[in-house]
Amino acid sequence: MILSINDAIDEIVSTVTDALGPLANLTTATAADWLGYLAEIGIQLVSTIILFLAVRFFLWKPITKILEERRDAIDKELTEAQAAKENSIQIEQELLTEREKAKAEIKALISKAEHDANIQREAIINDAKAEAKRRLDNLENELIQEKANMEADIKKEIVDIAFEAAEKIVAKEIDREKYMDFINDFLEEAK
Secondary structure (H helix, E strand, O other): OOOOOOHHHHHHHHHHHHHHHHHHHHOOOHHHHHHHHHHHHHHHHHHHHHHHHHHHHHHHHHHHHHHHHHHHHHHHHHHHHHHHHHHHHHHHHHHHHHHHHHHHHHHHHHHHHHHHHHHHHHHHHHHHHHHHHHHHHHHHHHHHHHHHHHHHHHHHHHHHHHHHHHHHHHHOOHHHHHHHHHHHHHHHHOO
């Protein structure tokens, strides 16, 4: 349905007049209408003021108090969270420091253990060398003693054989002690 311009303007005017309500009739209003309008405006104004005061005294302060408490609680939580964050950073730094100290102590312990092991190894090697030298010296002494014993035995046998031979040759008794002195001197000279 297509309206003419005049019909469209009349429709717009009618819609605006309906929207304005009693204000639309201001030009045609009477004094009684004006008093009614003023009374309505006054009642509306007083109602608005009463509503504002009721909200101000009964709702504004409790709501403001609740909002303040909420803000304080949030600020407190933020402060605690910041403190906890700083504390965790400090603890982390302390743990890193302790970790580095532990690493240094472990390195020192390992180094000391290696040093002690080297000292113990050297001591064992030196003890083994000393024991080997002692045994070698003992063996050498035993060999010298054995050699001396064998030389003494050989010397005795030579003396006995020589004495028996001389006894048979001379066919008489020879003083054994004088003969032994003579043989010992002879053997000493032969060396």
